[in-house]
Amino acid sequence: MRFTHRVAAGLAALTLPLAGLVALATPAQAATSVTATYVKTQDWGSGFEGKWTVKNTGTTTIDSWTLEWDFPSGTKVTSAWDATVTNSGDHWIARNTAWNGTLAPGASVSFGFNGSGSGSPSGCKINGGSCDGSSVPGDTPPSAPGTPTASNVTDTSVRLSWTAATDDKGIKNYDVLRDGVRVATVTGTSYTDTGLSKGTEYSYAVQARDTADQTGPVSGSVRVRTTGGSEEPQPPGDKIKLGYFTEWGVYGRDYHVKNLVTSGSAAKITHINYGFGNVKNGQCAVDDTFAAYEKAYTADQSVSGTADTWDQPLRGNFNQLRQLKAKYPHIKVLYSFGGWTYSGGFAQAAQNPAAFARSCKQVVEDPRWADVFDGIDIDWEYPNACGLTCDSSGPAAFRNLVQALRAEFGEDYLVTAAITADASDGGKLDAADYGGAAQYLDWYNVMTYDYFGAWDRTGPTAPHSPLTSYNGIPKQGFDSASAIAKLRAKGVPAHKLLLGIGFYGRGWTGVTQSAPGGTATGPAPGTYEAGVEDYKVLKNSCPATGTIAGTAYAHCGTNWWSYDTPATIGTKMNWVKSQGLGGAFFWEFSGDTSNGELVSAINSGLS
Structure with a gap:
């Protein structure tokens, strides 16, 4: 993804002299x-x-x-x-x-x-x-209990049992966690939870406490769906409809998992990519732990309507995603690693793909949130080519990396990748073995946007996400149809290709010409970054004045923008169906309107 800014908001340590x-x-x-x-x-x-x-x-x-x-x-x-x-x-x-x-x-x-x-x-x-060593603890926290098993499931209850934890001084009791919140403390290794709702999915885990009142790690989680009620909601259509949710969006953008519910978007998507995990020292790592699993949500802010408690093992975005999946069981969530900012770490990862894959599975399967994620997505920008940094790992590095991920994660997890859409001769799609790697992946998110933008300060103005080529396009091979065609020619099946949609526009200022191809003086002003603006802003501040190559553009004053609208998304979704592609994905949720206008266009276009 092109822009991945974070606002740490007081979470970074100050490097100041020690005192006090x-x-x-x-x-x-x-x-x-x-x-x-x-x-x-x-x-x-x-x-x-x-x-x-x-x-x-x-x-x-x-x-x-x-x-x-x-x-x-x-x-x-x-x-x-x-x-x-x-x-x-x-x-x-x-x-x-x-x-x-x-x-x-x-x-x-x-x-x-x-x-x-x-x-x-x-x-x-x-x-x-x-803490001062005057008394000897002589004790370590208990181990994690075994993952609970469910039995005797009824409309309103479920019996849970688990294998005991171990501790050098003995186990005192166990906390039973439902959807991350403690619902009971028991001395044995079983518990029957009652008062549940019919036809509802719950997630259960347990945590041991020893005689010194130390708690150990949380067990793995088991999902249970009570009987009765209506049938489980089905995914909206047979095409993939995937959106990126940004970890840092909870700060300056004030965009949270609950917004997927209030906008109506959750009912219209099939998958979420949570971005981004970091790639450090050749290994996967959680990036912002506060946003990911520490931030506390009040009842009105949370998906479930229940406030987080101070002793809750899991909070933050991960717990909200857990609640979202309980409400919309058809949604699958993938943990995406890399992105524009963190792709520099993939070069070291490619030196030992097996070790990298093991580290990723440890993060994805962390017992605190193992039930949240259904797979992993790799966003390497770009293997054997240049992005924020340049990579020289060789054409086989990407294939080797995803092969190791598939071997580690197995067939029960989704393994996907976001990849370049540069189809120019000798361009980024020719730099790595995307054809050979496809056999190990469930699908590619082809980033068919950011083709043109105000990094070319004087223009020419051009749509950043053209569906097809057109007379006067600044560079051949910089369009969606060319990228999809090149990948199919490399042997990638059509159903493993998702078309990318940007929920934002790219623009220039100092432009006098309405049609594409005009000159400019620099990037147009944007809310978070010059030359970039969300659709929800542009639809009112600079409405579309024309279309070209299956996407829209707008000229207002001296500013010139290109972006997709519900109408152009409809055109693109018809093209997706005509090509037999697997579906579409978009970057990212917070650029849409409060009522999910663009998500609705993708859903209706692919249904």
Whole structure:
């Protein structure tokens, strides 16, 4: 995808001088297994930045850590990074993330937070013992219980059972989680949940607590659909209708999973690509943990109408997607990695495809959200070619990477890829073995947009997503039909190709000519980026004045824009059906109107 800006909104650590050391830790005694120290790294009066450092001072590796402390009334954490931080009143609990819980002997890890108020932490405990090493925890959190199995499913109840967790001091009880929210605490390894709704899908997991009140990792999840009620909703038509949901959209764009419901779009799509996961050190990684699984939603903001709780194992976008899938069971969700910003990491991944694939499956199948994702999407921009950075991995690298993903994920998961639509002679479609790779993929999202834009500051003006070529097109092979034809010539089946639609326009300013081919002085002003604007804005601020090559353009004042409208999308969807393609996808939901105008056009055009 062309633009992938993030607004971290207070989630990035400040690199400022250390100040205000709070003496909560002393050198550990020899038998102590783990300690924790706190530093106030910055104080700006009304608030501050703090940092905790957890260190394994023992002789064996620890697999997870849980840090607890108390703040005086009026002092609280407002945001955190590199840990999941929750609270019950003035008592605060920080747990490791998926990637920093394992600490070898002598190793340490730090996490930070922004806070309000002026108080200092007290009563520090790490893994159930004193942070300063004065008392020996001698304990580690319990293991994850086995994934629950369901039986005796009725209209309103289900019986769950699971294999016991293990712990060196014994298991005290288990929390039963329904759709990520605790509904019961039991001492045994079974539970019957009652009071459910007919014909409704639920997701269940369990979490163990030991005699030191430490909680372990959440088990895998099982989906259960109660009997009775109406039949399960069917997907809207037999064509794929896929949209990208951006992780960072919850910030400046204020676009959340619930918007898919209120706009009516959720009932009209079949798949969602959640973008983007990062590719770092040759491995898949969650990018923004706060947006992904920590952000708390109130009842009115959430899909289910239920508020997140402070001790909920999963919050954020992932939990909202879980709730969306419970409401619309036909929707499948794929975790998309890479994108314009993070594609530089694929070069290292391509050096060891098997290791990369294993890391991706670990992220996708993390027990906290394993039931959320139905597959993985790779958005490498671009293998053996140039995007934000240039890649020289060779023409076979992409095929090798997706082959390893298919081998790791198996046939039960969807494995897809977003790819270039540059069909020019010797262009990006010729740089990698897209034909050979297709056998390992369920489909390609062919990015048939961003062909032309104001990176060519003086023009000529041209539609960024032409369906076909036209007289005067600035570059041959830069159109959707040419890209699809080239991929089919390389042996990619038509049903494995999705046509791309941009829910945004690209534009120039300083333009006097209404028809394409005019000169310009630079990019037109945009809300988030010069030269780019959402459809929902353009439809009113610069309505379409003409069409060319199956898409629309608009000339208003000295600005010239090209973008798709419901009418041009209808034309494109008819073309998709005439070519026998698998369907269409779009970038991205937040560019549409509040009533899902463009999603509706895709749905009706493919139905």
